[in-house]
């Protein structure tokens with residue numbers, strides 16, 4: 001297929017963890033991929049292998065400002081956003097802007113280009129959920145003025161404006177609610193539990209368990225998530241769909257698994273639980289199963305092994321980079 005015949009997809013947040021895996025997948029499927037990122041939390045190292053390809057180009061741009069892309073666009077995937085609790089605590093205003101103004105700009109672009117747009121929403125729209133597991137019909141339990149409010153409310157607004165463009169402008173839209181996802185290219189110092197634990201084990205430091213470790217999460221391997229996104233984009237379903245792995249585990253048990261995996265002799269130490277930290281989280285994926293024929297394929301043992309291999313092989317100095325980018 002010649003370059004002019006390829007379907008063209010814009011991926012925002014292209015240099016981030018999920019964005020970079022999406023670039024890889026769409027390149028593999030034969031698309032022309034236009035990556036965009038302001039590199040606040042993203043890292044060009046995640047996509048440097050794509051720069052030599054003729055069906056990839058990159059724009060260093062902040063989507064909270066007016067977005068212009070020359071030429072045709074068939075699909076837009078909006079994955080630009082800080083996505084770890086530490087990130088959005090440190091850069092709350094940017095987090096609010098990329099979910100709200102950024103989404104608005106991209107919806108406008110989608111209209112002009114007559115493109116289909118998929119926006120990355122999150123299980124955080126359910127807040128600290130009182131319904132378990134979480135179905136798409138649940139409206140959530142979110143504290144708008146708490147530390148997570150900047151992310152949660154930006155994503156809730158994102159869903160609202162996306163649905164409004166669908167209803168009032170007839171735009172083709174897709175909304176994915178992403179549950180905790182892990183894999184290679186997570187940032188070691190982003191504060192999330194998996195890179196935190198693996199980084200600590202590799203440095204010989206004790207694992208920091210927040211609270212008593214009885215809170216639960218359900219971790220999905222990145223390749224499974226990307227498959228879910230791909231299927232949702234190509235489906236004709238405009239309402240939100242949960243994508244995640246329903247296998248639920250407490251954070252304490254997760255710490256035990258990391259210690260076993262890394263063969264580390266460090267201990268676990270308790271730290272205060274951050275405000276509004278959800279007590280439980282597990283996706284109900286009935287819709288994804290029925291509508292997309294999707295379910296996760298990679299179990300935690302396998303996914304963690306692949307992820308640990310990635311972190312273990314990073315240059316040693318990566319392990320000792322300052323605790324956080326914005327500290």
Ligand code: UDP
Pocket residue numbers: 084085180191192193194196197208209210211215217251273274277278
């Ligand atoms: N957590 C922890 N120790 C850490 C980092 C996180 O115990 O060093 C806990 C955190 O309090 C939360 C869970 O692990 O209950 C998952 O946190 P993460 O930041 O990865 O994502 P969240 O699901 O809270 O958005």
